[in-house]
Amino acid sequence: MNKLCRKCLLEDMDETDYFRRLKNYISAYPQEKRADGEEYSRRLEICRSCEELYDGMCRKCGCYVELRALKKESRCAAVPDKWQSGG
Structure with missing residues (x-):
């Protein structure tokens, strides 16, 4: 079993069936x-630098950050205004 990177997003992980399904959903x-x-890219860069990112998930809310960041109306669960322009 491969150990996942603590600061990885789904796009950085192996192509297991579960992750493949998530990528297909995206x-x-x-x-x-x-x-x-x-x-989307700006949000993901913010998530990559966040201490709450772990194995592609937000430890604050349990979401996969790539799914949350994808959705137009989503907000960061850790700090709701974190994704607003300018941080």
Whole structure:
């Protein structure tokens, strides 16, 4: 069994069936409900530097951060205004 990186996102992990399903969900999520690509990337960079990120999940709320960051109307569970422009 491979040990997962504490600061990894799903895109960084091995292609197990479970993670493949999550990635497929992300790929199939409707475009009109997604944050734009630049915003999604910005959110993920914030998550990568957060102490609450562990194995692709937020320890504050239990979500997979890539799913939460994908959704246009989502907010950071740890600090609700963290994802607002400017941090």
